[in-house]
Amino acid sequence: MGKKKRKVKYDVTETLRFKLFSPEYEELTKDLYASACKGTEHLWDKINGPEDLRSDTQLKKDFYEAANNGMKSAQDGIIAIIQSKDKLDYPKELLLRGIADAIAWQILGGQLCHARRFFKSGNQPDLYNCNLDSVVYASKENHKKNPRSISLISDLTSFIQVGDLLVCDPEKGITIAEVKEGAMNAKIFGFMEFYMKSKCDRAFYYFAQQEGDKAVKQLKRIIRQESRMSYVTTVLATGQGVDPDTSEKINIPEPYFEIQSWDERLVKTLDKADEKGWAIDVIDGCVFLGVYASEHMLMSGHVIFNSWFDSSGGTPDCPRALLIDSMLHPLALPVFSRNLPEKHMFDVLFGRKQVCMAICIESLLKQCEKAGLSVRFATNKERGRLDKTGNRPYRHKGEAIFIGNGKAEFALMDGIFLRVMFHGQSPISLIISMIEGTDEII
Known part of the structure; x- marks a missing residue:
């Protein structure tokens, strides 16, 4: 898997072309994933829901200690690789950052509204040119002082760009630390x-x-x-x-309303692809999903998917992505953080399955209207005001779009597509919650 490329013109045979990470990194990635995301596995059969952790003090203590120890072990593994004599190639660096991101998302509770506060849109420091040694030392000192905490090194992630350490203490919560060096x-x-x-x-x-x-x-x-x-x-x-x-x-409004997820539909589609080599689905009438698993479909599945999507109302400007592309986007949930069985995760990363996704904008707007929402094009004055903010809206047929419920409305932004495709959020549920003020608008 190569470096992220600039957006190119749509081509039915090139767009969503097959991608994978080198199989030589699979066992290493599995080991790091097990530490980072499954440190509490031995406790899972004791937990039926969040209430169990709230009511059982010892179970809660054991859970946080096991989770933080697992994440620390994964971070130590990443650091050892960076500090070895072998220079990282870009795909391996992406995988290591993906593991670090998975740790960060756990610390932040998977909340994009919080993750965005840490991301300043620039590139992360080169892992060989940052003050890694001093920050590693500070992280280890923090752990000695409080063994139950985790001090995640910000530069290892793809999106934590505030502070040198993101510290999570079961008693004190989340804090940010800067290493004073020199x-x-x-x-x-x-x-x-x-x-x-x-x-x-x-x-x-x-x-x-x-x-x-x-x-x-x-x-x-x-x-x-x-x-x-x-x-x-x-x-x-x-x-x-x-x-x-x-x-x-x-x-960020205080009331919490859960946004519906389509990860379960994704899992079912992945399972079907195991049975017959491929499978498709459409979520909320506008999110098109194609999974290709058989050998002959892996290389040509994207052409079949693009053709199907185009014939179903998709246009060249409609958002399209591969699930594996989440490893390239700083604010996307890495594959490790999606609610997927481990087998499917590693099939996607290492080329045994290809997952194509696309959002048909025309269908999305129709589904919004079916849900009782208003849809209108922006006026010239509104479009100019939006452009001046620097947060330029998505344009459909050259026009910015407002979606509302009669009391409030917002302009359709690319950030919604990020959340739908790379956070698994159902688009209509997401849009309704945003309009009602239960989540900040991207």
Whole structure:
């Protein structure tokens, strides 16, 4: 599996072309996955639901300790690979980051609204050029102080871009830690501590005079980092905050309403493909799904899927993706985090199954209207205002689309497609919940 490519023009024979990771990485990936995601397996038969963990203090303690120890073991395995003499190729790096992402999603409870606060849209540091050794040391020291916690190294993931460590403590919850490294950083943090106590604005002038421009730039960078960490921590705790980079106001509504998932339908389709070599399904009348498992279908299944989708109302601009593409998108759930049997996960990753997905926009809008929602094109003024925000809406037939319920409405954004295809959320259930204010709009 190669690097993510720029969007290219639709081609029935090239779009959704077969992808896989090298089979040589499968056993390693299985071992890391078992540690990262199945550390509590020996306790599963004791847990019938969330209430069991709430009511049984010892079971809850054992569960968190086992989960965190498993995740720590997986992280140690990833670090050992990076620190070995062998240079990582890109596919192997993707798999390792996917495992680290699976740990992060567990810590964040699978909540995309929280994960987005950590992602700043840039590339993660190169694993060989970041301050990995010092952060590894800090992570291990944290574990010595509190063996029941997990300190996930942010740079190992594809989307945690705030803080050096994402720390999850069963008693204290989630915190963000920055590793203070180097003599200059020590000076800067000492100065910041002094300023917070003294509130002396003149101190900045004296600091600049004494330490020079380079130190001032470093000070500004650290202040930005501290501001981002404070913002993310506040949002995690209260659901509200103001993004220091964009000034965007964030408000995550407190009531929790579960959005329907189509993962069960995906599992059934994967099972059917095991029986006859291929299988198809349509979710909510607009999400087209094709699974190809037999040897002769693996290489040509995408052509069959594209042709079927095109004949069913799909257009070249409709969103299309492979399930394995989730390993390329920072805010997508990696395959390891989807609610799938382990066999199917590794079949998808290592080329024994190919899963094609597409959303027919025309059908999606019709299904919204059937559900009692209003659908309209944006006015020129609305379109211009949306474009100025930087969050450009999806365009259908060249037009932005608003979907509403008579009381509220929102513009259709690409983020909805990410959630449908790579988080397994049913589109109509998702859209209704967003309009009713039970989730933030992407």
